[in-house]
Amino acid sequence: MVTPYVSDAVIRRLPRYKRFLRSLKLKGQEKTSSKELAQIMDLTASQIRQDLNHFGGFGQQGYGYNVSDLERQIDKILGTDKTYTMGFIGCGRLGEALANYIRNNEPHFKVTALCDIRPDMQGTEIAGAKVMGQSEFDEFVKKNPIDIMVLTVPADQIPSVERICVEANVKGVWNFGLVEISLPGIPVSNMHLSESLESLVYYINHPD
Amino acid sequence: MVTPYVSDAVIRRLPRYKRFLRSLKLKGQEKTSSKELAQIMDLTASQIRQDLNHFGGFGQQGYGYNVSDLERQIDKILGTDKTYTMGFIGCGRLGEALANYIRNNEPHFKVTALCDIRPDMQGTEIAGAKVMGQSEFDEFVKKNPIDIMVLTVPADQIPSVERICVEANVKGVWNFGLVEISLPGIPVSNMHLSESLESLVYYINHPD
DNA sequence: TAGATTGTTAATCGATTAACAATC
DNA sequence: TAGATTGTTAATCGATTAACAATC
Numbered sequence A, B: 001m002v003t004p005y006v007s008d009a010v011i012r013r014l015p016r017y018k019r020f021l022r023s024l025k026l027k028g029q030e031k032t033s034s035k036e037l038a039q040i041m042d043l044t045a046s047q048i049r050q051d052l053n054h055f056g057g058f059g060q061q062g063y064g065y066n067v068s069d070l071e072r073q074i075d076k077i078l079g080t081d082k083t084y085t086m087g088f089i090g091c092g093r094l095g096e097a098l099a100n101y102i103r104n105n106e107p108h109f110k111v112t113a114l115c116d117i118r119p120d121m122q123g124t125e126i127a128g129a130k131v132m133g134q135s136e137f138d139e140f141v142k143k144n145p146i147d148i149m150v151l152t153v154p155a156d157q158i159p160s161v162e163r164i165c166v167e168a169n170v171k172g173v174w175n176f177g178l179v180e181i182s183l184p185g186i187p188v189s190n191m192h193l194s195e196s197l198e199s200l201v202y203y204i205n206h207p208d
Numbered sequence C, D: 001t002a003g004a005t006t007g008t009t010a011a012t013c014g015a016t017t018a019a020c021a022a023t024c
Helices: A008-026 A034-041 A045-053 A067-078 A093-105 A134-143 A155-167 A193-205 B008-026 B034-041 B045-053 B067-078 B093-105 B134-143 B155-167 B193-205
Strands: A084-089 A109-115 A129-132 A148-151 A172-175 A188-190 B084-089 B109-115 B129-132 B148-151 B172-175 B188-190
Touching: A008 A034, A008 A045, A008 A067, A008 B193, A034 A045, A067 B193, A084 A093, A084 A134, A093 A109, A093 A148, A093 B093, A109 A134, A129 A134, A134 A155, A148 A155, A148 B193, A172 B193, A188 B193, A193 B008, A193 B067, A193 B148, A193 B172, A193 B188, B008 B034, B008 B045, B008 B067, B034 B045, B084 B093, B084 B134, B093 B109, B093 B148, B109 B134, B129 B134, B134 B155, B148 B155
Parallel strands: A084 A109, A084 A148, A109 A129, A148 A172, A172 A188, B084 B109, B084 B148, B109 B129, B148 B172, B172 B188
Antiparallel strands: none
8 A cells, every 4th residue: 555644643642533434333333424424423523534545545526435444444554463472571460451342342452472680470361471581582572573562651661661672573552651652663652651640640730 | 711713623733832841941951942942843943833822922033942831831721720620431451551651740630430330340449449249439539520521441331331321520531442423512532443454554654 | 314523725823044124 | 242042924824614516
């Protein structure tokens, strides 16, 4: 698929389109329109058509969009039609929660390996995968490539973790740490827990 | 403080300013400038001055900004100079992880009450607070007001949880569920786990 | 064919960047 | 005073919205 540059705002709306399409499908609906989607998603019909036409014409004039087909198209655009292996660095409660969430809810993502520096964690199993110490983990990921590394470690461990990600040749990083990281050439999605909390506090104090 | 409408993009940058100011303070730096901040934060100096001047002139011509003072001012704008009580609905691994994270890292947020429908959880303690069943929790929050309700429950429980939030008169909701919610008049921050993951996948498949 | 709804171009709106006078 | 850097206005850029011809 030839895709020119598309803004981040558009990309971040694609998964949301998928979610609403899925719920329409669940209700047994076969077709939809930009008008209907706009209503349930609180967007304008115009924006939806603009967004989709960055990637191609998925609709049909006079008819609208086929729900299942459009969902499949968006999966193809995002790459969520393929499967990805995942490594987890940091197996505290958050790491464990995320690994189990992935295992139970995201069939296209496979929990492959976990790493924790605490000796008592090593050898235990989380979400069907083994928790390893750093050196064992390093070895493991050399033989079993990790597509996406999920980080849930404290700020002070970030530098060593960056090294692991680069050496392991991961394709992307999903970072839940407080410090945002950036790795040359590797896309990173920073989750910004405290930033979302603090902006919520702003809106609590400034009702319109 | 009289604040006219300020766009969400600006509000979401404020916590980030705080974080970089804190790290400058930690390095013992007393003053900074829009130029310096721009460099370390990867923004333009112009944008930083524009952002701050939505709320007032916190700098001094020819000098720049006092680091501690500016941090304090942003805290005041956000409301993060005050303290907030927090209730948690859903005490699975994610709820537990978040409650402990808040307790250990966010002095302005107090874990006050937790709720879980599973009987074996009730009566246990997480992050220094008691896990209650729904009716006990309902009673408790009537007498002990909750400012922010944190939601980590499966999609099918969302409707009943919305009722609890409204009845409990919470000021804001921090939602980690897969379904985004909106409550009339109550600000909600939806965390969108799978949406951030799927947009990461897009960037993995579309390197510039 | 008539009605509906897309794909796409043009207009508008808002956010970011540049420029510069004010002033410490 | 001279140099630096802000606060603020004006210019630019990009994203959203409106309009409409194409077409199923």
